[in-house]
Amino acid sequence: MKVTYERYPELPKFLKTFVEYAVTTLQTRSIILTGDIVLDDFSKRYSTIDIVIILEKNLWEKDYDNLDELVNRMVIVNKEFAHISRVFFIPHTILSNPRITHHDIEGIIVRNLQQEIINKYPLKQSDDFLVREKSTVLYGEDLRQHFPTPPVEGFWHEFLESFSELENAAKNYPFQLTKSPNYEKAMDWILWFSNLLYSLKNNDLIGKMKSAYWFTNEYPGKVGDFVVEVANCRKRNISLTSIMELVPKSRELMMSALERVFRIKGIQITHMKDLMKVENDVANFSRVFMELHNIIDNLR
Numbered sequence: 001m002k003v004t005y006e007r008y009p010e011l012p013k014f015l016k017t018f019v020e021y022a023v024t025t026l027q028t029r030s031i032i033l034t035g036d037i038v039l040d041d042f043s044k045r046y047s048t049i050d051i052v053i054i055l056e057k058n059l060w061e062k063d064y065d066n067l068d069e070l071v072n073r074m075v076i077v078n079k080e081f082a083h084i085s086r087v088f089f090i091p092h093t094i095l096s097n098p099r100i101t102h103h104d105i106e107g108i109i110v111r112n113l114q115q116e117i118i119n120k121y122p123l124k125q126s127d128d129f130l131v132r133e134k135s136t137v138l139y140g141e142d143l144r145q146h147f148p149t150p151p152v153e154g155f156w157h158e159f160l161e162s163f164s165e166l167e168n169a170a171k172n173y174p175f176q177l178t179k180s181p182n183y184e185k186a187m188d189w190i191l192w193f194s195n196l197l198y199s200l201k202n203n204d205l206i207g208k209m210k211s212a213y214w215f216t217n218e219y220p221g222k223v224g225d226f227v228v229e230v231a232n233c234r235k236r237n238i239s240l241t242s243i244m245e246l247v248p249k250s251r252e253l254m255m256s257a258l259e260r261v262f263r264i265k266g267i268q269i270t271h272m273k274d275l276m277k278v279e280n281d282v283a284n285f286s287r288v289f290m291e292l293h294n295i296i297d298n299l300r
Helices: 002-007 010-026 061-077 077-081 092-096 125-134 154-169 181-201 208-218 222-235 246-264 286-300
Strands: 029-033 049-055 085-091 107-111 114-118 136-140 277-279 282-284
Touching: 002 010, 002 246, 010 049, 010 061, 010 136, 029 125, 061 077, 061 107, 061 114, 077 107, 085 092, 092 277, 125 154, 154 181, 154 286, 181 208, 181 222, 181 246, 208 222, 222 246, 246 286
Parallel strands: 049 085
Antiparallel strands: 029 049, 029 136, 085 107, 107 114, 277 282
């Protein structure tokens, strides 16, 4: 976190003030900092400030007023950081029983200053890994080992769970042209591939910038150079519009990365690029994902 705090010296004050107010307004057992900050990979434009708060009990009616006040206080301290914060308020009962829906217990996720009520455990397997292995306790008990233990090959399982989301993303920017591109989502998808490959090969998780450099060393060539170029835009908090041919390069990255994902699992796919068809700058990935669905179904 040292590099992040040196780059954003106002960030520790924001976190300190948030913690002080949270523990005085809610019955808090533990506050844990996770996400890009603990990986020393934080970007003010492209990252979120991820905080997990474990509550002693269920949220009650008066607690929602306190949450409103907490969100307002975050804005007063630093409006920019408040808007990119993602805070999970999880009652300890939900953490203790993460695999079921709790119909009589509520927690809250605050993101983009909006509140979303939850009654089941909200974190993904990679989030659990990050909390258990690399997070920092900002206040209270060290409950990191109380978080679910990701299964063996947890990163592979999460890839399978994200597969339908990837299939939908392939219809949008950065894989297709659009009149209103979302640069933040595009950045996440492009760097997701290098992060995924690193995690599958090493059963570990590193920041997006480090994974980009790992990718270009592991797979040198134009695609690797493209990934590093995108990562440097992220590091400098600038738009992806400076990258030439971003859409076709993103397509090439996706196809080559998917081939390598399955190669790590011992499955050779050599003809996948022939399944993608491009007409009038629009790519048709339907046959690609049909083929991959068949492979995944046979693995189960």
